[in-house]
Amino acid sequence: MALNKEQIAQRIARELQDGFYVNLGIGIPTLVANYIPEGVNVVLQSENGLLGMGPFPYEGEEDADMINAGKQTITKLPGSAIFDSAMSFGMIRAGKVHLTVLGAMEVADNGDIANWKIPGKMVKGMGGAMDLVAAAENIIVAMQHTNPKGESKLLPRCTLPLTGVRCVKKIVTDLGVFDVTPDGFRCLEYAPGVTIEEIKQKTAGRLSIAEDAREMAF
Amino acid sequence: MALNKEQIAQRIARELQDGFYVNLGIGIPTLVANYIPEGVNVVLQSENGLLGMGPFPYEGEEDADMINAGKQTITKLPGSAIFDSAMSFGMIRAGKVHLTVLGAMEVADNGDIANWKIPGKMVKGMGGAMDLVAAAENIIVAMQHTNPKGESKLLPRCTLPLTGVRCVKKIVTDLGVFDVTPDGFRCLEYAPGVTIEEIKQKTAGRLSIAEDAREMAF
């Protein structure tokens, strides 16, 4: 059975290493914070100017001056630091953030990503996504393997305007875990009950299956 | 009689306007702070990271963490702000400092200045002088009109390595006050008892005398 959103987040959380500074995008990536493994200390960066993002505030304690990049009310943790947007993206560009997790509309088998614009539709803007994908050392995309029409989102080449080029390192979809390699997508793990055949069928880009590819366990 | 150092500083202080942010170099420029006219409020910037530099501390109250760009112990004033060296030179480059006063070894009649290096002698470095002269909107040079050998320091062209090009706007020497104009030095005022003849004789660069040139009064 394909993974649900929580499971995608849970699987991505296993990529976190102790001491990582991590930027989590809006949507599924935000859920990753709920599954940080025991004994792994990570610091969450929010690109509107916060290191050490804590959970949502208790009812009645929310503060309009304390929000995350998704404009949600959040809290600080002991050891947090506040800074301006220039320094925030400065540390991202300088490679100080170890991992960025974000969603995508399309990923190409060379690591290109498209997630900000659909021609003909109202364009809301790229926000910080272009800065993040251009700069992060390590980018994991969290997304559904296919769009609502059932078409693959893992493509030989993005059809939508790009957010960044050759930057995605890993993709976790409802069907499996994929590295982006010089030879295209490489399936490392598949969701419980999902067949390699189904993955092949739903992946439009170049795809190889790792020799030791295994079923995910939760 | 030629001006002494205190008088040079006193004359420069008359150029200060209310609300000016001012950077005073080491030597005679530092003395300018002692002659700020009544009713004129200026804020002194020290390029090592301070706005609102106050006087020397009282004996026993000096603090190694509180120095000016000349490495002298100083104090803060109410309304001071501390910042790092990058922001300090940032505000200088962005033209936020209204006036810079500094010394010079030579000034050319096109506004070039040399004040950091004598070939063959130990070179200590330019410190912040190159940044200041390159960026300040308004630069006044405080210096002796001639060197110890009696040679003019107001030249047709600097002989020493330059600190900055076409940047000096005004010069106050022991002999007078000079604007730097497209036609060279222009004498606006002369020191009490100093003759125009003496000024002409001791100025090697192009020199004109303002029609309303007058004797300085103290």
Add this chain to the structure above:
Amino acid sequence: MNKVVANADEAIKDIESGATLMLGGFGLCGIPENCIAALVRKGVNNLTCISNNAGVDDFGIGLMLQQKQVKKMISSYVGENAEFERQLLSGELEVELIPQGTLATRCMATGYGMPAVYLLAGVGTEVAEGKEVRTFKGKEYLLEEAFDSDFAIVKAWKGDTMGNLVFKDTARNFNPMMAMAGKITIAEVEELVEPGALDPNFVHTPGIYVHRIFQGANYEKRIEQRTVRKKQ
């Protein structure tokens, strides 16, 4: 050196139609509410606004959009605003979208006297169109120019009469860089204090960057996404 003005109307009185404004804030967090209200009252139009977002329909820059005061928005993200969308699709409003970090850094560059900087964001995308691409140590960068603006309008938590500013929490966001970047910088603060009341070591924006300051009134500080958890 008197930087204090009575209120927002006085602070913005010489902002004319056609001006380029920077407005601090991220979403509705840390926006100059009082000055926006005064700009709506003054009725200036044809404005170019540099601001990370464009407010919501009935708050923030959205209030200026309703009055059709904005000719062009320069932003990184402009969602959450139906009137904005209508004006954009009808061609009444021009929009330039810029990556958020590039927007922040182009403001900072102005305040630091740097005419242009090389930045990573947007290489290989449509953002790169018409821009110089240059390789340093094997990586490609875009040349991005510093922003010019006539006025920067920022919101701080506290400020003193000499213009020194202190921001609170994530309401800091774009405010410090924009404060540095205005030809004229106007700061509205929740609390205006005398010189000496702010610790010089913890001033975020030194007063040299601020030309006018006033204590704002009636801050609404609206929350866009109220997310909370229950006490257990």
Add this chain to the structure above:
Amino acid sequence: MNKVVANADEAIKDIESGATLMLGGFGLCGIPENCIAALVRKGVNNLTCISNNAGVDDFGIGLMLQQKQVKKMISSYVGENAEFERQLLSGELEVELIPQGTLATRCMATGYGMPAVYLLAGVGTEVAEGKEVRTFKGKEYLLEEAFDSDFAIVKAWKGDTMGNLVFKDTARNFNPMMAMAGKITIAEVEELVEPGALDPNFVHTPGIYVHRIFQGANYEKRIEQRTVRKKQ
């Protein structure tokens, strides 16, 4: 995430001969006294040191110069140091002089992920030799590259175990930019505190930039120019 090390010797234990170091401080103000002493004890040499000044004969980087540990100084001002002068004139020591603001900004550029910036200082002087000159809006600028360094060694007033730093007065100077610029950044602090003891709004250097931190001992904090006035 344990950034705390026991002392300066542990903090610098993997600094090898030939390394490029950034050292914070302006004159003798805000210099990492403990780490300099440890570098002298360790006896590494052939170092390239990026630091605004080079200390005095018997303090600061001067102590490393006495032991002939420094191959090259990159500074804006290197006076007040007879041993320095001797080594320079004899050709034992290489010196690269850089305008102070350019030095600060080239460190900042590294920390902000900008490979190069255009700066005013030195146009038309020997500093411009070999550098790209480019005109923006009628003004000439030099292209200045960001600094690479293996280690940045800074001194702060307070720091917490997560690496957040706070500086005091003009001892801040070059320390924040260098802290941002090190591949490995080592911070020595006068007081090491637990997370939560520093107000997040008033952290100068966020911990993400700092890799190792320890509480220094026996700070001498020498004054170069003791200038005072008498109480009246």
